[in-house]
Amino acid sequence: MGNIFSRLFQRLFGNKEVRVLMVGLDNAGKTTLLYRIKEGSMIKTVPTIGFNMEQIEVNNLKMQVWDLGGQTSIRPYWRSYYQKQEALIFVVDSNDRERFSTAKTELLSILQEEELKNTVIAVFANKQDLPEAASAAEVSLALGLDSIKDRTWTIISTSAAKGDGIAEGFEWIASQLKH
Ligand code: GDP
Ligand code: MG
Numbered sequence: 703m704g705n706i707f708s709r710l711f712q713r714l715f716g717n718k719e720v721r722v723l724m725v726g727l728d729n730a731g732k733t734t735l736l737y738r739i740k741e742g743s744m745i746k747t748v749p750t751i752g753f754n755m756e757q758i759e760v761n762n763l764k765m766q767v768w769d770l771g772g773q774t775s776i777r778p779y780w781r782s783y784y785q786k787q788e789a790l791i792f793v794v795d796s797n798d799r800e801r802f803s804t805a806k807t808e809l810l811s812i813l814q815e816e817e818l819k820n821t822v823i824a825v826f827a828n829k830q831d832l833p834e835a836a837s838a839a840e841v842s843l844a845l846g847l848d849s850i851k852d853r854t855w856t857i858i859s860t861s862a863a864k865g866d867g868i869a870e871g872f873e874w875i876a877s878q879l880k881h
Contacts, residue, residue: 719757722790790821792824803844827842
Protein backbone atom coordinates (compact mmCIF):
# COMPACT_ATOMS: atom_id res chain seq x y z
CA MET A 703 0.00 0.00 0.00
CA GLY A 704 2.64 2.48 1.05
CA ASN A 705 4.50 1.57 -2.06
CA ILE A 706 1.53 2.46 -4.28
CA PHE A 707 1.22 5.88 -2.66
CA SER A 708 4.90 6.58 -2.87
CA ARG A 709 4.84 5.66 -6.54
CA LEU A 710 1.83 7.90 -7.12
CA PHE A 711 3.60 10.68 -5.26
CA GLN A 712 6.66 10.17 -7.42
CA ARG A 713 4.55 10.30 -10.59
CA LEU A 714 2.82 13.49 -9.51
CA PHE A 715 5.85 15.33 -8.30
CA GLY A 716 8.45 13.91 -10.59
CA ASN A 717 10.38 12.65 -7.63
CA LYS A 718 11.47 9.51 -9.38
CA GLU A 719 14.63 7.86 -8.20
CA VAL A 720 16.39 5.76 -10.78
CA ARG A 721 19.04 3.15 -10.27
CA VAL A 722 22.28 3.33 -12.15
CA LEU A 723 24.60 0.35 -12.12
CA MET A 724 28.28 1.07 -12.54
CA VAL A 725 30.43 -1.84 -13.63
CA GLY A 726 33.73 -2.50 -15.36
CA LEU A 727 36.96 -4.33 -14.77
CA ASP A 728 38.87 -3.74 -11.55
CA ASN A 729 41.06 -0.65 -11.57
CA ALA A 730 38.91 1.06 -14.24
CA GLY A 731 38.12 3.93 -11.85
CA LYS A 732 34.57 3.15 -10.72
CA THR A 733 35.04 3.93 -7.04
CA THR A 734 36.97 7.09 -7.84
CA LEU A 735 34.13 8.18 -10.14
CA LEU A 736 31.53 7.50 -7.49
CA TYR A 737 33.29 9.60 -4.89
CA ARG A 738 34.01 12.25 -7.50
CA ILE A 739 30.33 12.79 -8.12
CA LYS A 740 29.47 12.60 -4.44
CA GLU A 741 32.19 14.72 -2.92
CA GLY A 742 33.26 16.75 -5.88
CA SER A 743 36.81 15.95 -4.87
CA MET A 744 39.39 13.24 -5.26
CA ILE A 745 39.72 10.89 -2.32
CA LYS A 746 42.05 7.98 -1.86
CA THR A 747 40.20 4.79 -2.65
CA VAL A 748 40.65 1.22 -1.54
CA PRO A 749 39.73 -1.71 -3.79
CA THR A 750 36.00 -2.25 -3.44
CA ILE A 751 34.91 -5.20 -1.40
CA GLY A 752 31.25 -5.75 -2.08
CA PHE A 753 29.67 -2.54 -3.26
CA ASN A 754 29.08 1.14 -2.64
CA MET A 755 25.99 3.20 -3.35
CA GLU A 756 25.61 6.95 -3.48
CA GLN A 757 22.57 9.05 -4.19
CA ILE A 758 22.94 12.04 -6.45
CA GLU A 759 20.63 14.42 -8.20
CA VAL A 760 21.19 15.43 -11.80
CA ASN A 761 18.83 17.90 -13.47
CA ASN A 762 16.15 17.14 -10.86
CA LEU A 763 16.48 13.41 -11.38
CA LYS A 764 17.49 11.48 -8.29
CA MET A 765 19.83 8.60 -8.97
CA GLN A 766 21.14 5.77 -6.90
CA VAL A 767 24.54 4.96 -8.32
CA TRP A 768 25.75 1.47 -7.48
CA ASP A 769 29.44 0.66 -7.66
CA LEU A 770 30.02 -3.05 -7.61
CA GLY A 771 33.46 -4.41 -6.95
CA GLY A 772 35.16 -5.47 -10.15
CA GLN A 773 37.45 -8.24 -8.99
CA THR A 774 36.95 -11.45 -10.94
CA SER A 775 36.15 -13.36 -7.77
CA ILE A 776 33.10 -11.28 -6.94
CA ARG A 777 31.84 -10.63 -10.45
CA PRO A 778 29.30 -13.46 -10.15
CA TYR A 779 27.59 -11.43 -7.42
CA TRP A 780 26.91 -8.52 -9.77
CA ARG A 781 23.82 -10.39 -10.82
CA SER A 782 22.12 -9.81 -7.44
CA TYR A 783 22.12 -6.06 -8.12
CA TYR A 784 20.89 -6.17 -11.69
CA GLN A 785 17.19 -5.95 -10.93
CA LYS A 786 15.47 -2.62 -11.47
CA GLN A 787 18.55 -0.92 -12.83
CA GLU A 788 17.65 1.63 -15.49
CA ALA A 789 21.07 2.69 -16.65
CA LEU A 790 24.39 0.99 -16.96
CA ILE A 791 27.74 2.73 -16.78
CA PHE A 792 30.57 0.62 -18.09
CA VAL A 793 33.87 2.12 -17.00
CA VAL A 794 36.99 1.38 -19.01
CA ASP A 795 40.60 2.16 -18.14
CA SER A 796 41.53 3.73 -21.48
CA ASN A 797 45.19 3.28 -20.63
CA ASP A 798 44.91 -0.48 -20.20
CA ARG A 799 44.91 -1.64 -23.83
CA GLU A 800 45.99 -5.13 -22.79
CA ARG A 801 42.62 -5.67 -21.18
CA PHE A 802 40.36 -4.11 -23.81
CA SER A 803 39.41 -7.54 -25.08
CA THR A 804 38.60 -8.71 -21.54
CA ALA A 805 36.51 -5.58 -21.07
CA LYS A 806 34.73 -6.27 -24.36
CA THR A 807 33.88 -9.82 -23.29
CA GLU A 808 32.65 -8.57 -19.93
CA LEU A 809 30.48 -5.87 -21.48
CA LEU A 810 28.95 -8.28 -23.98
CA SER A 811 28.07 -10.74 -21.25
CA ILE A 812 26.49 -8.01 -19.12
CA LEU A 813 24.43 -6.81 -22.07
CA GLN A 814 23.02 -10.29 -22.45
CA GLU A 815 21.64 -10.30 -18.91
CA GLU A 816 17.86 -10.49 -19.05
CA GLU A 817 17.37 -8.02 -16.17
CA LEU A 818 19.52 -5.43 -17.90
CA LYS A 819 18.01 -5.59 -21.34
CA ASN A 820 16.17 -2.27 -20.98
CA THR A 821 19.01 -0.20 -19.58
CA VAL A 822 20.59 2.64 -21.44
CA ILE A 823 24.36 2.24 -21.63
CA ALA A 824 27.02 4.87 -21.05
CA VAL A 825 30.56 3.69 -21.62
CA PHE A 826 33.01 5.91 -19.76
CA ALA A 827 36.39 5.91 -21.52
CA ASN A 828 38.13 6.83 -18.28
CA LYS A 829 41.67 8.00 -17.41
CA GLN A 830 41.77 10.38 -20.35
CA ASP A 831 44.24 12.51 -18.37
CA LEU A 832 46.95 9.89 -18.96
CA PRO A 833 49.11 10.81 -21.97
CA GLU A 834 49.02 7.32 -23.51
CA ALA A 835 45.29 6.80 -22.99
CA ALA A 836 43.32 5.50 -25.95
CA SER A 837 40.77 7.96 -27.27
CA ALA A 838 37.05 7.32 -26.88
CA ALA A 839 36.98 6.40 -30.58
CA GLU A 840 39.69 3.77 -30.05
CA VAL A 841 37.95 2.38 -26.98
CA SER A 842 34.69 2.25 -28.90
CA LEU A 843 36.35 0.30 -31.70
CA ALA A 844 38.19 -2.08 -29.34
CA LEU A 845 34.98 -2.84 -27.44
CA GLY A 846 32.96 -3.27 -30.62
CA LEU A 847 30.34 -0.77 -29.53
CA ASP A 848 29.07 -0.34 -33.08
CA SER A 849 27.77 -3.89 -32.97
CA ILE A 850 25.42 -3.07 -30.07
CA LYS A 851 22.01 -3.13 -31.71
CA ASP A 852 18.59 -2.12 -30.40
CA ARG A 853 20.06 -0.42 -27.34
CA THR A 854 20.59 3.21 -26.51
CA TRP A 855 24.25 3.76 -25.80
CA THR A 856 26.94 6.39 -25.84
CA ILE A 857 30.63 6.68 -25.05
CA ILE A 858 32.01 9.58 -23.04
CA SER A 859 35.61 10.60 -22.38
CA THR A 860 36.14 10.93 -18.65
CA SER A 861 38.86 11.52 -16.13
CA ALA A 862 37.74 10.57 -12.67
CA ALA A 863 41.06 11.93 -11.42
CA LYS A 864 40.44 15.38 -12.88
CA GLY A 865 36.67 15.31 -12.76
CA ASP A 866 36.33 15.75 -16.52
CA GLY A 867 33.39 14.34 -18.44
CA ILE A 868 31.55 12.95 -15.45
CA ALA A 869 28.83 15.60 -15.39
CA GLU A 870 28.28 15.14 -19.12
CA GLY A 871 27.97 11.41 -18.63
CA PHE A 872 25.36 11.68 -15.90
CA GLU A 873 23.51 14.41 -17.77
CA TRP A 874 23.26 12.13 -20.78
CA ILE A 875 21.83 9.39 -18.56
CA ALA A 876 19.36 11.81 -16.97
CA SER A 877 18.22 13.04 -20.37
CA GLN A 878 17.64 9.45 -21.52
CA LEU A 879 15.66 8.47 -18.42
CA LYS A 880 13.55 11.56 -18.05
CA HIS A 881 10.89 10.66 -20.57
P1 GDP B 1 37.83 0.49 -9.51
O1 GDP B 1 38.53 -0.81 -9.22
O2 GDP B 1 37.19 0.46 -10.86
O3 GDP B 1 36.88 0.91 -8.42
O4 GDP B 1 38.99 1.59 -9.63
P2 GDP B 1 39.43 2.71 -8.57
O5 GDP B 1 38.45 3.82 -8.53
O6 GDP B 1 39.78 2.07 -7.30
O7 GDP B 1 40.74 3.27 -9.30
C1 GDP B 1 41.85 2.44 -9.57
C2 GDP B 1 43.10 3.29 -9.68
O8 GDP B 1 43.01 4.14 -10.83
C3 GDP B 1 43.30 4.21 -8.48
O9 GDP B 1 44.69 4.29 -8.25
C4 GDP B 1 42.76 5.55 -8.98
O10 GDP B 1 43.36 6.64 -8.33
C5 GDP B 1 43.14 5.49 -10.44
N1 GDP B 1 42.24 6.29 -11.28
C6 GDP B 1 40.89 6.25 -11.32
N2 GDP B 1 40.42 7.10 -12.24
C7 GDP B 1 41.48 7.70 -12.81
C8 GDP B 1 41.64 8.69 -13.84
O11 GDP B 1 40.70 9.22 -14.43
N3 GDP B 1 42.93 9.02 -14.17
C9 GDP B 1 44.02 8.48 -13.54
N4 GDP B 1 45.22 8.90 -13.93
N5 GDP B 1 43.89 7.56 -12.58
C10 GDP B 1 42.66 7.18 -12.21
MG1 MG C 1 36.29 -0.02 -6.76
